[in-house]
Amino acid sequence: MCEVCLEVPVDSTRVGERWRVDPHELGRRGEAVAQRSLLARGWQVLGKNWRTGFGEVDIIAIDPDARLGTVSLIEVKTRLEGDDGEEILPEMAVDDRRQRRYLNAANLFLQANDWASVVRFDVIAITVSKDGVAHLHHVKDAYGIDG
Numbered sequence: 001m002c003e004v005c006l007e008v009p010v011d012s013t014r015v016g017e018r019w020r021v022d023p024h025e026l027g028r029r030g031e032a033v034a035q036r037s038l039l040a041r042g043w044q045v046l047g048k049n050w051r052t053g054f055g056e057v058d059i060i061a062i063d064p065d066a067r068l069g070t071v072s073l074i075e076v077k078t079r080l081e082g083d084d085g086e087e088i089l090p091e092m093a094v095d096d097r098r099q100r101r102y103l104n105a106a107n108l109f110l111q112a113n114d115w116a117s118v119v120r121f122d123v124i125a126i127t128v129s130k131d132g133v134a135h136l137h138h139v140k141d142a143y144g145i146d147g
Contacts (some may be wrong), residue, residue, distance in 0.1 A: 026128075030078025033087075033134045034124040036100055046071070054104040059124075063140070069117035071109065073102050073138070078126040094123050099143050 021029065035045055044062040059074040066072070075094050099121070106119040124141040127135045 015023055026078050027076070030126045030128075031076045032079075033126060033136065034074070034076045035059060037124070037136055037138070050105070050109075052105045052108050054108075055098075055101040055107050057102065058066070058107075060109070061121075066120065067118065069115065069120070071113075072118045072120045072122045073109070074122045074124055075108055075142075076124045076126065078128065078134075081127055081129045094142065097129070108119065 001106055010122040031048065035048065038045060038061055039057070042064040044064075044091045045059060046062065046118060047060040048058065050057040057073050059072075061072050061074060063070065065071055075098060077094060102121050106121070110116055119143050121143050123139045125139070127137075131133060
């Protein structure tokens, strides 16, 4: 379920009518859009690109509306709109392997931060339209311990 759906002008990160960047740069820009959106909605961002032996967590943040001690580990997926206008769902790229990686990272985070009691897994899916607008879908609690 999409908790937050926004259209965000991509301003200075736009090149011409559309981002013309390699996939790594597209992901970096998507993470920047996601972070700005979280901060604008009152979230506290604790970290970005947290690397573990299991991989990287894009954003670690606290939702102001969540129960005290709840931390969100957020996977950001960014895609360009298809040439035919078809919307590609970035959230579909969060497969079982990525979910397991986040579950393992969550255990490490809880061990290292005794103030945190609950970890939630969110997905922020961003589709960049041909006119350079980022369509952001924030799915809170996208998956749990059982995937």
